[in-house]
Amino acid sequence: MVILTSLIFTKYYFLLTNEYYEPASSDNISKFEADKVFQKRFLIPFTGKILSNQLGISLDRSLKVISSVSVVFLILGFTSLVNIINPTIINKYLCFVVLVPVTWNYMIINSIYHAYDIPSLSFYCICLSLFLRKRYILFYFIFIVGTLNRESTCFITISLVLIAFEFNKYHNNQIYKFTSKSLFLHSSAQFLAWLITTQVINFLIINNPGEVYESTFSMELFLTNMWLGNESWPYLDTDKFFGNPRCFLTLFGGIWIIIPLMWKYINTLNRRYLLLVPIYLTPAFLYANLMESRVYHEINVVLTAVIVSCISNFIEK
Secondary structure, eight states: OHHHHHHHHHHHHHHHOBOOOGGGOHHHHHTTOSOHHHHTOOHHHHHHHHHHHHHTOOHHHHHHHHHHHHHHHHHHHHHHHHHHHOTTOOOGGGGGGGHHHHHIIIIISOOBOOTTHHHHHHHHHHHHHHHHTTOHHHHHHHHHHHHHHOGGGHHHHHHHHHHHTTGGGTOOOGGGOOOHHHHHHHHHHHHHHHHHHHHHHHHHTTTSSSOSSOOOOOHHHHHHHHHHTOOBTTBOOTTSGGGSGGGGGGGGGGGGGHHHHTGGGSOHHHHHHTTHHHHHHHHHHHHSOTTSGGGOHHHHHHHHHHHHHHHHHHHHO
16 A cells, blocks of 8 residues: 555656756766755665666666655655654554655645655655654664755754653653653764754855855745735746645645644644754755745654644543
8 A cells, every 4th residue: 555655656746746957957966966955865866876877777766766765665664753752543544644745835836846855754754753762773864864864854853852842741652761861862873964964064065156045035035925816936937726826825734733623632742743844944044945845854754743642532522
């Protein structure tokens, strides 16, 4: 079921999206010729290039293979994560709900493909699950590898603090009990590993063109165009629903509405976990084009994990 789902997702993901900007193309990244902001996320294109050379297939096909595997690990990692933060999950198929906002944000109201997008969600889920299960060696290895894919692994550390800090006050699950001291030491180690990895990457790509962070478009102008119904990048055909900026209001497939409607079924841990949303949006407002639906990476997981948890609590009660 998981494998079939990943294959279907990958098929339509590549059909409905494309690489719109040549300096950001996977081919250029794999050859270390892309602009800095994209080149620092080289893991997947570079791995795809190696896979292409070894198997004698095109880079496009190797990226499709990697995407399929990433979706498998996304589903499995998300399932493991949700079962940790809410061990009373009744229906295991609820965990497939994570693909609802992911499909909507990355495929339906978005037409831009970047090879590192979906893998970043997989790394996030797998790392959270490994750490909360105290499989530290594998966790730190995948954490560093994930940082080679995308620098947003720093939100893994923040998520773990939100989830694990004094967790034993709210639940009796022994898997992820942490003392404040051990959590502080691990958080410091993760920050150090993240800082060293990102700085080494920045040093290696210092001669590439462009900037490490992209210049963002005005969100105020975008919201104005949305209100007036005018075209505004990346929605440039107002005659169609998915070409009109107003379709941006359907972000995450609208499933976020479940959170305020079922707030009383969201436990203390999950409410605390939701704090990652404003924390994430703060730097995203400065360094990301928020009108791009694909830039809300880890938030897709956070919202869906809380929603699945509260739906399960509702069914149980």
